[in-house]
Amino acid sequence: MADRKTAPTPATTGTHALFTIWARKHGIEFPKLIPAYLPPAGLGIISTEEITGPDGAHGQTKTISPTGEEVIAFTPNALLLTRENLERFSPGCRLGPLLRRKKDDGGLSSHAVFAAAIAREMRRIAEGHENMWREWIDVWPRAKEFRGCMPLMWSVEESDLLPPSTKRLLDEQREKFKRDFKMVEQKGFEFTKQEYMWAWIIVNTRTLFYKPAHPTYNELPREDCMALCPFIDYFNHSDDGCKVQLTPTGFTVTPTKPNYPPNTQLFVTYGCHSNDFLLVEYGFNLPLEKNKWDEVSITSNLLPLLSEEHKRVLYREGFLGKYAFDKEAFCFRTQAAVRLMLIEHPELDANWRKLEVWKNFLAGHDDGERERYAVEERLLGFLDGLEGEGRRALFEVGKLQRQSVKGVIEMRWTQILGMVNDVRTKMVGENGEGRGRGYVR
Numbered sequence: 001m002a003d004r005k006t007a008p009t010p011a012t013t014g015t016h017a018l019f020t021i022w023a024r025k026h027g028i029e030f031p032k033l034i035p036a037y038l039p040p041a042g043l044g045i046i047s048t049e050e051i052t053g054p055d056g057a058h059g060q061t062k063t064i065s066p067t068g069e070e071v072i073a074f075t076p077n078a079l080l081l082t083r084e085n086l087e088r089f090s091p092g093c094r095l096g097p098l099l100r101r102k103k104d105d106g107g108l109s110s111h112a113v114f115a116a117a118i119a120r121e122m123r124r125i126a127e128g129h130e131n132m133w134r135e136w137i138d139v140w141p142r143a144k145e146f147r148g149c150m151p152l153m154w155s156v157e158e159s160d161l162l163p164p165s166t167k168r169l170l171d172e173q174r175e176k177f178k179r180d181f182k183m184v185e186q187k188g189f190e191f192t193k194q195e196y197m198w199a200w201i202i203v204n205t206r207t208l209f210y211k212p213a214h215p216t217y218n219e220l221p222r223e224d225c226m227a228l229c230p231f232i233d234y235f236n237h238s239d240d241g242c243k244v245q246l247t248p249t250g251f252t253v254t255p256t257k258p259n260y261p262p263n264t265q266l267f268v269t270y271g272c273h274s275n276d277f278l279l280v281e282y283g284f285n286l287p288l289e290k291n292k293w294d295e296v297s298i299t300s301n302l303l304p305l306l307s308e309e310h311k312r313v314l315y316r317e318g319f320l321g322k323y324a325f326d327k328e329a330f331c332f333r334t335q336a337a338v339r340l341m342l343i344e345h346p347e348l349d350a351n352w353r354k355l356e357v358w359k360n361f362l363a364g365h366d367d368g369e370r371e372r373y374a375v376e377e378r379l380l381g382f383l384d385g386l387e388g389e390g391r392r393a394l395f396e397v398g399k400l401q402r403q404s405v406k407g408v409i410e411m412r413w414t415q416i417l418g419m420v421n422d423v424r425t426k427m428v429g430e431n432g433e434g435r436g437r438g439y440v441r
């Protein structure tokens with residue numbers, strides 16, 4: 001789902017109208033907001049009247065947080081889907097004990113269990129059972145809405161055309177899904193892969209980080225601290241969206257900027273995410289100028305080029321892994337790794353002086369100018385390789401059947417090729433003049 005500018009249409013009928021009535025009845029507060037259709041993002045949140053935000057004068061109707069900020073949305077704890085509320089959400093599911101067991105003792109991740117509870121409730125609802133959260137479940141996207149945009153649902157032929165930085169994240173996600181599905185099957189749940197994948201994507205795209213001041217959360221790994229949150233899960237993402245906070249009574253949303261006129265979409269920030277991450281985890285990416293965190297990871301390209309000796313030295317100095325570039329430059333960690341690669345055996349006594357120079361560069365005592373040309377040579381070679389791969393992928397994408405998938409792959413490759421071009425121009429100049437000689441590709 002790309003972020004095109006589209007006029008919002010208030011979602012005030014059908015399931016969304018029923019949901020907003022249900023939400024207010026159960027204590028969810030959103031005095032100046034309504035859900036709206038915002039294609040291609042699906043649903044989102046718009047203002048119905050002016051929101052003055054952090055710097056404005058506080059009007060009569062505002063809920064004010066203890067820190068004096070305007071709270072524009074509030075969802076109480078009792079309505080969250082959390083580890084604590086699991087058995088209420090899916091009565092008789094017996095999933096709670098699986099959560100309480102350690103993972104190496106047959107326990108499951110929060111993600112796996114929430115997805116199982118949701119898949120189970122979908123079946124029970126279809127069989128005629130009631131569910132306290134039914135109105136909320138009814139406004140979630142259905143599987144067909146995920147098929148075009150969530151790479152997890154794509155064929156291998158389609159996903160193989162994604163850029164390597166996107167593909168690496170997708171491969172990790174596929175492994176995680178496979179593991180969770182297998183575990184849930186082993187526990188005796190008989191969901192089809194499609195049923196479970198839909199529920200798993202619902203959890204993936206709609207959870208908030210949730211770590212209440214409760215002893216059971218102290219020892220939980222970060223990735224297990226999660227909650228699904230009615231109403232606040234309607235908000236779409238931007239890199240400068242409103243702030244979501246967990247208070248002792250529930251989640252709140254407060255604007256970070258002043259003055260939103262009526263009929264304006266309000267966003268929250270899901271995290272400092274690159275477009276590769278947004279694409280794999282949430283099924284959309286932002287235009288480059290709207291994502292200040294976009295970058296292209298090259299870790300999987302660079303690691304295989306490092307010898308064990310290089311890796312040991314980089315590890316000792318805290319520079320092993322997390323290599324990337326953005327439209328401005330390669331990150332400093334990449335510089336550190338590529339500079340070290342110029343020393344074939346950095347641990348040899350005979351190379352101690354070269355290693356000192358490298359360490360001085362890391363510490364900022366040496367400008368690294370002597371090695372600049374050799375380093376750029378490698379980085380430019382790397383950019384050329386990625387560019388070639390991108391051109392081949394864009395040619396192959398033309399042969400795919402599904403327009404939605406084509407559009408997503410083309411958009412990400414075009415962004416990456418644009419960044420390759422920008423960073424190369426910054427290094428060598430428009431015509432290679434920055435290198436003292438023409439840079440010929």
Ligand SMILES: C[S@@+](CC[C@H](N)C(=O)[O-])C[C@H]1O[C@@H](n2cnc3c(N)ncnc32)[C@H](O)[C@@H]1O
Pocket residue numbers: 001002003040041042043044139140141205206233234235236237238281282283284285286
């Ligand atoms: C928490 S939900 C937000 C509500 C969702 N749009 C809906 O229709 O229910 C997250 C999903 O919204 C969509 N989304 C969020 N932010 C977006 C954005 N800036 N542009 C396009 N789609 C976005 C993605 O599909 C993402 O997986």
